[in-house]
Amino acid sequence: xxxxSRTRADAPPVTRSGLLLGARLTWPMWPGVAIFSSALxxxxxxxxxxxxxxxxxxxxxxxxxxESVALxxxxxxxxxxAVAGVALVxxxxxxxxxLMGAALRPHLEGHPAPLTYAHLSLLTDANYLRFMxxxxxxxxxxxxxxxxxxxxxxxxxxxxxxxxxLGALIADPKRYGLDLVVPIYFVGLAxxxxxxxxxxxxxxxxxxxxxxxNLAFGGYVHIVLGxxxxxxxxxxxxxx
Amino acid sequence: MTIEGPGATYLVIAAxxxxxxxxxxxxxxxxxxxxxxxxxxxxxxxxxxxxxLSTLVxxxxxxxxxxxxxxxxAGAAMLVIRHEAVALIAGLLAAIAARAAGL
Numbered sequence: 001x002x003x004x005s006r007t008r009a010d011a012p013p014v015t016r017s018g019l020l021l022g023a024r025l026t027w028p029m030w031p032g033v034a035i036f037s038s039a040l041x042x043x044x045x046x047x048x049x050x051x052x053x054x055x056x057x058x059x060x061x062x063x064x065x066x067e068s069v070a071l072x073x074x075x076x077x078x079x080x081x082a083v084a085g086v087a088l089v090x091x092x093x094x095x096x097x098x099l100m101g102a103a104l105r106p107h108l109e110g111h112p113a114p115l116t117y118a119h120l121s122l123l124t125d126a127n128y129l130r131f132m133x134x135x136x137x138x139x140x141x142x143x144x145x146x147x148x149x150x151x152x153x154x155x156x157x158x159x160x161x162x163x164x165x166l167g168a169l170i171a172d173p174k175r176y177g178l179d180l181v182v183p184i185y186f187v188g189l190a191x192x193x194x195x196x197x198x199x200x201x202x203x204x205x206x207x208x209x210x211x212x213x214n215l216a217f218g219g220y221v222h223i224v225l226g227x228x229x230x231x232x233x234x235x236x237x238x239x240x
Numbered sequence: 241m242t243i244e245g246p247g248a249t250y251l252v253i254a255a256x257x258x259x260x261x262x263x264x265x266x267x268x269x270x271x272x273x274x275x276x277x278x279x280x281x282x283x284x285x286x287x288x289x290x291x292x293l294s295t296l297v298x299x300x301x302x303x304x305x306x307x308x309x310x311x312x313x314a315g316a317a318m319l320v321i322r323h324e325a326v327a328l329i330a331g332l333l334a335a336i337a338a339r340a341a342g343l
Contacts, residue, residue, distance in 0.1 A: 188324040231287055
């Protein structure tokens with residue numbers, strides 16, 4: 001029995017229009033997602049992947065940062081300990097999604113477990129963050145979360161194909177600022193999330209901890225460490 | 241013991257897929273065993289902005305003037321116009337201009 005008090009009868013809806021809205025809300029992300037996916041497709045081709053192997057990788061993992069780290073470590077011959085090592089690195093890079101899944105719990109309360117455990121396989125930064133902005137503005141339709149995740153998943157898988165055959169879609173994505181699409185989009189999401197001085201404290205804590213961790217360790221642990229620092233400050237603040 | 245060929249590729253992909261799926265569901269699952277509290281609620285309320293800032297700040301730090309200009313202009317555009325796509329396009333144009341100028 002759930003510890004949250006909501007009953008099944010007023011569980012948040014999952015509607016067709018919510019699914020379509022979620023898919024539509026992701027459009028500013030499409031160029032960045034397509035470029036990233038195709039760049040990984042090109043890298044996978046260099047590493048000797050078949051197209052099917054690439055599509056299975058994109059479809060089953062659907063987490064670009066961890067895929068790019070794994071591809072950069074790719075070998076022709078694997079020991080079982082090397083396989084375990086890649087799985088561990090994958091978990092570390094994707095640890096932030098554990099925090100996101102925990103934070104989603106109250107928004108999914110009352111849904112049947114099979115539905116939730118199925119669509120959590122589509123959980124990624126973009127659909128989580130966009131859904132949280134929608135929820136912060138009063139939205140409850142979980143279709144938005146699922147639709148956004150599904151739309152980006154389809155694009156993610158398909159955009160690997162031109163990358164695999166043609167090399168990355170665009171030879172010099174930096175020239176067109178395409179390496180900055182995701183960070184720029186995130187700025188746009190962050191602005192409406194700022195509602196006052198308590199958000200300033202959270203954002204400063206996350207920014208400081210992430211930068212310090214990035215400068216100290218390199219790699220990708222800074223995202224989860226920054227997120228934890230922000231959550232800590234968020235938890236400690238008074239009920240202002 | 242070493243393995244190679246397509247079998248090895250699919251084994252590694254399966255290991256990565258399982259590892260990723262576990263990170264996706266673990267937090268949700270764990271929260272069914274932890275009683276909710278106002279403090280926990282505030283912590284999770286802080287998560288979206290924290291993830292965004294944690295992702296952004298190292299990019300801005302390492303990305304040079306073009307990245308800084310792009311992020312600053314996107315933020316300013318969002319503050320004024322409150323439209324994600326407009327902010328994205330303004331930021332992209334700033335990045336293209338800054339890089340074309342050799343920044």
